[in-house]
Structure formats: structure tokens, C-alpha cells
Amino acid sequence: MNTLSVRKLEKTDTEALLTFEIRNREWFESQIDARAPSFYSLQGVTDHIECYLSGFATGTWHPFVIEDAIEGIVGRANLKDINSPKGCAEVGYRVDQRFCGQGLATLALKHLIQEAQTHWNLTQLVAHVYKNNIGSRKVLERCGFLIEHESWIDNTKDECRLILSI
Template identity: 85%
Template sequence: MNTFRVRKLENTDIEALLTFEIHNREWFESHIDARDPAFYSLQGVADHIESYLSDFAIGAWHPFVIEDSSEGIVGRANLKSINSPKGSAEVGYRIDQRFCGQGLATLALKHLIQEAQMHWNLTQLLANVYKNNIGSRKVLNRCGFLVEHKSWMDKTKDECRFILSI
């Protein structure tokens, strides 16, 4: 049985993160916005990690990776746009296609909720999801997020917003 752990993103994750992102690029782009092509290089990922860790240092982001028992990256999760005065942040996650359906997105989201409460003292989390991303919508519902009805009812938008009060 494979075991998984969630940990903070580190500068040493460049090669493993690049491998994860390249392997899942097509899968991710079918569910979320595509990354800039320059991202898909060692320098692109190094710059990405440096930016995320700089934002962590100033309290704007909290980036995580999910590892399997062989310490390979199989997912990512982030608290982003942290607004401590308002007590809110956005959540985001992406799971390796080979590991979907094994509870990793739920594990990641529960970890984000815990970190939001314990590390950042946040009271509200937000998630924006494409309406056709049924898997992410199920994960958000499972973790207590509720759809913001005005975003769902707006037929001109492809995304809807979910909110969790904590």
C-alpha cells in the first residue's frame, strides 16, 4: 500500500516538480488554465519555486507538494492570495492523473484547511473551479465548501466559486 505525505515546497524540488508537471501537462490543461511554455524547463521551475517561496516568506502563499512513499511528487496544493487582515485565502491543488481517485485531493485540501487555521488563523477559504471539473467540485463538497450560487447561476462564466467558512 502506498503512503503519502504533504510537505512544504522546497528549493530542492526542481527536478521532481518539473517531471511531475511535464508528465501531467496535458491532463492539467484539460482541467485548468495552461502554464506559460517557459515554465517547462529547469530554469522555469526554479524561478517558479523561488517566486512561491518568496511569497511564502511575506505571507502571501503557502505552497505544498504531495509525495508518495518513494518521495516522488504526485500532487501539489497551495494556499494562495493569503489576506491575513481579511482572514481569507484561495486554495488550489493538482494531482497526478495516475493517482486520481485515491483520496489525494481530499488529503491535500484537508491539509490546506488545517494550515489555514493553525498557521495563518484564517476564517474563510475560496476555490475557483471550472464548472466541468466534476472531480474538484466533489472534493470541495466533501471538505465542506459550498458553491456561491451567483457564480454558478452566471451562465456566461466557465468557473464557479466555492467558499468554506472555518
Template identity: 65%
Template sequence: MKSFRVRELKRTDVEALLAFETHNRAWFESHIDARDLDFYSEQGVAEHIEGYLSGFAVGAWHPFVIEDANERIVGRANLKCINALTGRAEVGYRIDQGACGQGLATLALRHLIQEAKVRWQLTQLVAYVFEENVGSRKVLDRCGFLLEQPACTDKTAGECRFVLSI
């Protein structure tokens, strides 16, 4: 298996993150909601990173990137909507299309679970995945997340909610 590492997002990641997001744009948009067009520029990505790091500074986000042996970004993972009072957060991840099938989503999710436990002392993680995103559903299952039955008033049509108690 190739060598990969998960590390926190940095302000200096603008060019590498823009390249990753641009290269995989069509792939991502086939599985998740599209980003605004303004995102796809150095300024857009710099603002995006700044927003994530500001959220990290106040304990609401914890953004990570996954790098290959050449320090190229091949994935992202985030703890988001961190709520210390309820002990909950959401997880999200995206993996380069060319790097799929190498265990990176599982690596990223296990890293998020560990950070949620150790750094943030969280007790529950939630993930939202479109029904047709079979790959992500398998990753969530592999990492112990359980599919939660949707409520009748659920406004997330087409999405499945997975929960992990930690």
C-alpha cells in the first residue's frame, strides 16, 4: 500500500487544495452538492480555508487533508458543527477519484473518530450521505456508523443519516 498521511489544513494549502478540488470537481458533484463557482479560484479557496481555520480556532470545525508520499492532496476530512455541550459533530470527507479503493476514506474517517474522542471528547458523530453514494455508505458501515431511520418530517430528501456513538 502506498504511504499516506492525514494532517490539519494550513493556510499554505491554497494552490494544492485548488488543484485537488478542480481536478475532482465533476467526480465530487456526482456524489455531493456542487460548490459555488466563486470557490474555484485562489481567492475563493483562500477564503474557504480561512473560514475553516476560523471555525477551528473557536472549536466549531476541525479540517484535515490527506496527502500522498509526494505531499499531493488526495483527500479531505472534517469534523464540522462541533458542539461541546451535546458532545456531537458531523463528519465529512472527499477522496480524489484516482485514489479511490485504496482505503483513504476509511483512513480519514478513523482519524476523525480518533480526534473526536481524544481531542474533542465527543460522544456522537453524524454523517449525511446521498442514498446512491454506495461507496461512502460502505465506509461508514465499516467504521461502525449505523443507518438511522429518517423522520417523517425529514427535509433531507435523498440523504441518509448515519450515527456513531463513541
């Protein structure tokens, strides 16, 4: 694996992000909710980035990309629904299928935890994961997230909620 870095999403990431999302669309849709078809265009990704950066400016989002020195964007990670007064946010991440099993999701999640503490002074992070997404659940648990018992035993739900107190 080449040198990896995690950095804030930028307006200049449109083409690279579109490439990443298209390349992994089928894989992501098998693991998480599908995006609208209109997302998969330069305008769709431009609008998406502008929305996320606007959320960063207002303190409700902190979007990141994971870059490989040669491959470009190979992952994404976000703090979302940041609620500074309550000290909480939700985490989300996605990793290029070709890079799964190489520690990128763990790297991304540890970065989110660090940013939640140092940049936002948060005390709790929440994650939602589909029950069949075992890899993501293992990453969350490896980073200290605990399954919220009530959400796991509800057999009518397809996802469970995990929480990390920081």
C-alpha cells in the first residue's frame, strides 16, 4: 500500500470523488443505502460537496477523504449531524472495495474520533450499521463502539446503533 492521508473534503475533489463513487457504486449499495441516480454526475457531486462544505461552515458536518498517493481518493469519512451543545455526532465512512481489509476504515474512524475530540470537543459518537455489514461492525467495535442493546434485539430493524463515549 502507498502513503495514505486523511484530509478535509475540498471543492477541487469533484472529479476524483465522482470516479471513486462510480467505481464503488455497486459495492456501496450492497452495504449501505443507495444514493439518488442524479448524484452520479459532475453536477451531482459538485452539489454534494457544496452541501457538505456548507455544513462544515455551520458546524453540522466535517467531511474527509482518504487519499492514496497513487490511487487518489480511496475512502471517505464524515462527522455528521454534529450537535456541539449536546456533545454528539454521527460517524459514517466508506472505503474503496479494492482497499477493504487493509485498515482504511479503522484509520478513518480513528481520525473521526480524534477530530470529534480535538476540533469539536464532542463526548459521544453514534454509528448506524446494517446487521449484515459485519466488516463495518467489527471496525466500530475495534475502535471502542458498543452495540446499543435495544437496537440489536429488535428483529424488525435491518440496522443496529453503536455508541462510543469519548
